[in-house]
Amino acid sequence: MSIDSRKVVVVGCGFVGSSSAFALMQSKLFSEMVLIDADHDRAEGEAMDISHGMAFASPMKIYAGSYDDITDAAVIVITAGANQKPDETRLDLIRKNSAIMKSIIGEIKKRPFEGILLIVSNPVDILTYIALKESGYPANRVIGSGTVLDTGRFRYELGEHLGVDSRSIHAFIIGEHGDSELAAWSEARVGGMPINDFCELRGHYDHEASMEKIFNSVKNSAYEIIARKHATYYGIAMAVCRICAAIVRNEQSILPVSSLMTGEYGLENVVLSIPAVVDENGIETVVPIELNETELSKLQQSAAVLKKVIAEFYPD
Ligand SMILES: NC(=O)C1=CN([C@@H]2O[C@H](COP(=O)(O)OP(=O)(O)OC[C@H]3O[C@@H](n4cnc5c(N)ncnc54)[C@H](O)[C@@H]3O)[C@@H](O)[C@H]2O)C=CC1
Numbered sequence: 001m002s003i004d005s006r007k008v009v010v011v012g013c014g015f016v017g018s019s020s021a022f023a024l025m026q027s028k029l030f031s032e033m034v035l036i037d038a039d040h041d042r043a044e045g046e047a048m049d050i051s052h053g054m055a056f057a058s059p060m061k062i063y064a065g066s067y068d069d070i071t072d073a074a075v076i077v078i079t080a081g082a083n084q085k086p087d088e089t090r091l092d093l094i095r096k097n098s099a100i101m102k103s104i105i106g107e108i109k110k111r112p113f114e115g116i117l118l119i120v121s122n123p124v125d126i127l128t129y130i131a132l133k134e135s136g137y138p139a140n141r142v143i144g145s146g147t148v149l150d151t152g153r154f155r156y157e158l159g160e161h162l163g164v165d166s167r168s169i170h171a172f173i174i175g176e177h178g179d180s181e182l183a184a185w186s187e188a189r190v191g192g193m194p195i196n197d198f199c200e201l202r203g204h205y206d207h208e209a210s211m212e213k214i215f216n217s218v219k220n221s222a223y224e225i226i227a228r229k230h231a232t233y234y235g236i237a238m239a240v241c242r243i244c245a246a247i248v249r250n251e252q253s254i255l256p257v258s259s260l261m262t263g264e265y266g267l268e269n270v271v272l273s274i275p276a277v278v279d280e281n282g283i284e285t286v287v288p289i290e291l292n293e294t295e296l297s298k299l300q301q302s303a304a305v306l307k308k309v310i311a312e313f314y315p316d
């Protein structure tokens with residue numbers, strides 16, 4: 001079965017799945033999009049609604065389908081599962097969503113599929129690990145959206161603080177997509193300048209206080225949004241589009257997706273985010289950026305948090 005690089009499948013058509021589908025339609029990356037949901041009517045309604053925008057975008061076949069439609073897709077985006085309620089962490093979702101992920105991977109595995117699995121449902125790092133184990137696919141083909149969203153939030157916050165286009169900022173949030181994540185401050189650059197030098201250029205000298213404020217705002221974004229509107233979906237939809245573009249356009253873009261660690265920073269058998277080169281094969285290679293001692297220790301603590309949860313599912 002050959003891969004059709006113009007075909008994408010979205011599994012789960014709730015807030016995140018439908019927003020991602022809407023963003024993907026507007027991105028013009030694909031000419032065919034299959035929507036799958038446990039609630040087939042919902043998938044049908046979303047396919048109809050999104051299709052009605054086509055006259056203002058580009059021709060595309062969008063339909064509610066089944067797992068029999070996945071075989072030649074380039075990417076399957078999985079957004080199915082419960083979202084956080086106020087006061088819930090992402091890790092609190094693991095019981096419900098691990099069962100959902102296992103059932104979806106079970107369906108996918110019954111069919112030939114050679115494309116990329118892009119996991120978005122939370123807790124994304126643990127569910128990506130489960131998808132990897134249950135599918136048996138090579139690690140390069142199973143990617144989590146990881147901290148691509150958090151990194152987008154980080155660049156946005158820094159851009160606001162510094163009065164500069166966030167696209168001119170190279171800075172990453174790494175580790176868990178969740179409460180143990182960290183900012184790789186020591187590698188952050190604005191227009192090629194070390195970040196603190198750029199801050200001083202803009203008249204900001206209170207580095208420690210600003211760093212803490214900006215990082216906390218990024219880390220707590222989901223909680224703040226969920227408290228106000230019950231779910232987050234537009235930011236992640238844009239992140240899904242960005243990752244899909246890197247894959248189907250074979251861009252070799254560096255994105256902090258969630259991937260299997262194989263010795264980087266002394267970490268193994270855990271899935272988390274560090275920057276990686278993303279191309280048509282998924283993860284081409286991870287990019288183990290230099291971290292200072294504090295950052296390295298925080299990354300290792302983040303991995304330990306994730307490993308503890310993984311051990312509940314796959315005790316060795
Ligand atoms: N990785 C990230 O950065 C982000 C992840 N998320 C996560 O995305 C997930 C989805 O969130 P929402 O869309 O807000 O939830 P939602 O409740 O609006 O939608 C979930 C959808 O999944 C469907 N579903 C449930 N079981 C299914 C199955 N076995 N097969 C197919 N479809 C199934 C439901 O019918 C529903 O339509 C959550 O886990 C949420 O935490 C949300 C935002 C950002």
Ligand SMILES: CC(=O)C(=O)O
Pocket residue numbers: 084090122149221222232236
């Ligand atoms: C819900 C979630 O994971 C986020 O918005 O970051």
